[in-house]
Amino acid sequence: MKLERDVETVGTGFDDASGHNNRGVHLPEQLGIQWVLQPRGTSRVRGPQHFRHSVREGVRLSDYEHVLGADEEALRHLFPGGVARLWGSTPPVRQKSDKVTALAGRRVDDEVLFYAGKKFVAKARILGLFRNRALAEAVWGLDDDRKTWEHIMALGDVSEFEVPAEPVLRALRIPVPLRSLTLASAEDRRRCLDQAEHPKPLVPSQGAPRDQTAEHRPTFGRDDLFRSLSRLRTHTKERRPSRHKPITLLWAIGRLVAEQDRMVGWDEFSSEVGPLLRDFGLPGSRVTPEYPFWHLRSSGLWSVEGLKQSSSPTPSQLTAAQASAGLTKDAARVLRRALARADAIGLLCSRYLGDVDRDELLERVGLAGYATASGEAPDRGSAEAGPDRRSVTSTQPVRDPKLVERIKVMYRHECQVCGSRVETRYSHYSEAAHIRGVGKPHEGPDELSNLLSLCPNHHVEFDRLAIYIDEDWAVRRNSTGAVDYQLKLHADHVISQEHLRYHRGLCGRI
Template identity: 45%
Template structure:
């Protein structure tokens, strides 16, 4: 599944509060509109159900934040046939924070706020099925609390472009027009959602920066080198910003936020070479070509913290770099792996990566099945180990794939080839190459699996070994050879997944 982001960044200059109206026909019984509205807007979608959970992909973390109770409200649109008609403008230019007014029978019937925008054809198909021509409502919006009401729509339609007697298609009302037309429709207030993050504006759709350009910039960081080694200022700031991109945070962070959070990282993980001076990377990262600072003149050299605060300065990844890191799982894995391998080999990686929200990148399996994380303290000194009740969800694996991989390799490890004899025969483990846990979200297929002994399974998941482009197994620390990966013609292994694992190890060749 490929997921990308759509939408246009909005500015407050568009109106009193920058909020637009998205006028949305509910649709007719023939198109399935009432049924879809009841299912995905009024009732909501239980995101923990396997028929939906398996299709969340890169949007899973964002949707968990937007819908902490696990039930999401969604609406969708089919890709517009024309580039610049009213529907296309509504699809591409609506944005997070806008209000959706649902329409039926010459009335507005419900109101909700857009909390997130994303494109996910697989999830759309799981939620609503497909149209008779195979098209799916893939341009999806996540909605806040629904307020249902009835209000005459004709006065508002009469004051906007298009047909005056009926809302035939999606239509976007700009923020300035909305402010002017508020008295044309009697709208109830929308209740707040306590504890939710503030709506985030999405950036432009398609990044033009390539993975190669992004990685070249990261690999070419010019860092000050003292007696204790390279300064971690810039790498820490980049790692923190990648964590923000992965979580869907705003692209540019105010200096007050940057100073507090990156300053704390420098204090805790800066080592002997570091002084807690976060204003250093805040401005000097501009030289990488992937960093932007707003509020300060481009020629300003090392402005003081006071000057940054007074100027209301903001900084973060440039738009194209941010979009690439936000949209592309591969680019994010490459960037994180490169930073980890080049700049943080001696750091407390678990603590650091968990602090910046990237803990899942420390293992090939992700965060789904780490026994060190799941283990609880044992209270009793003697007797049976105490038990505790747990609840949650687990990824559903296909046991047929596990059996096939083990059978093809006769339960022999593809790294060492040694049999592990147990009373019931040989024992081996089926390891996913691109982990199926978050944030990797790899597929549960045999082309993404290896047959390994427990030792090499753990070493592979912990990024201690990797497979190079010639199918040689190598140690991550020094690239020394371990063995040639044993292969079987019945077991096709997709090199794409092997490359992804190699990226996590910081090996981008």
């Protein structure tokens, strides 16, 4: 469907919803800023998850290079840091509707108000408009009708808040609740602007100064931790973000797991983190452990003691000052919780370290068990090819064989993901997979609510975090978020959403 437009939009190089191309046309001042009223969507359509992923955290353009197409240059220009904040809409069903009008009439520089739960919960400014089905499918997947949010807005100046929506909607003569993408004119926006004034934002706007003394913030919690982790300020090399900060944070989390001191002196830090940066940093990048030691303070998760200066210190200055650094007390407190820690490790690996050998890195920082859902360190080669082995004495969690047999029989040895049933000479074969691994470090329970019946292929993929199960039982490919299957469920099998949530955290899908 081609949507017609009455005015041209500000140029970004993107095609707008109508198929027109924005080529540097300035928005006439008399037109003014409009409101684009955007329902965020419910959990049924993964609205909160999509908002967190593509607006609050943003998507790394490097992860989607294969589907950016002709929009790549403009996106790189709008988001020089490599992280784009995007939202989209599916094509309209009817030729005449509020959605058709909104898609045709919205313009660059208009203000988007996100609506959820009878409130406006966020606002953003439109930086560009374009249509890209391949990118939308990669970021958000397909709905039940095989549609995706291909009418895409590139967003800036994102801030989150809560303000009642009903007074604004009634003043705009828009039915409550808001059901569809709707456009409010610049005149209506000016008339109702006072009613949409919001209190102090719940999430800092992009570019807002970060609290450098997070150690003394009494309300610091899980959400604060993940906002900071998802917005690490990293310098770039050839459009690729530096790995120094995320590698250092994984190293610090490893110290927490090993119950080592939170704060560590510069000399020890340099001797431990330096080799990690050398082996896992960007190829050709300098090994500068002093950079994360000092500059991680901007995340609000890190503190430095023994040195007070505004400029970056040299290694000799850090040694002379006997400086020490580490996670703040608040960050360490949150990261000592098993679920938050799994989520943090998954986020750091998926967002910043996607092309790093995750197994080896986590093993080096003392987090080997987090590379798989089972908690077992991945097989890194045969005994013949590897180093000499030695015998050790260890304890293994006891698994109930009756539960294993019960889950297999319940599903008649069929895989809950693909439905296949592996035939053997005399019977069939399936595998019982724990969603949250029993034993360290995951400490999951050995119970039916924590088990799945899987074929060997999907057991490996689930265990190695290649697939995950969302809140609506869709089995999604972790690399793209695309839906592969719908999980098959038995009436007598009550699966714990909390265990699935933990597994998604390991996958970086919080």
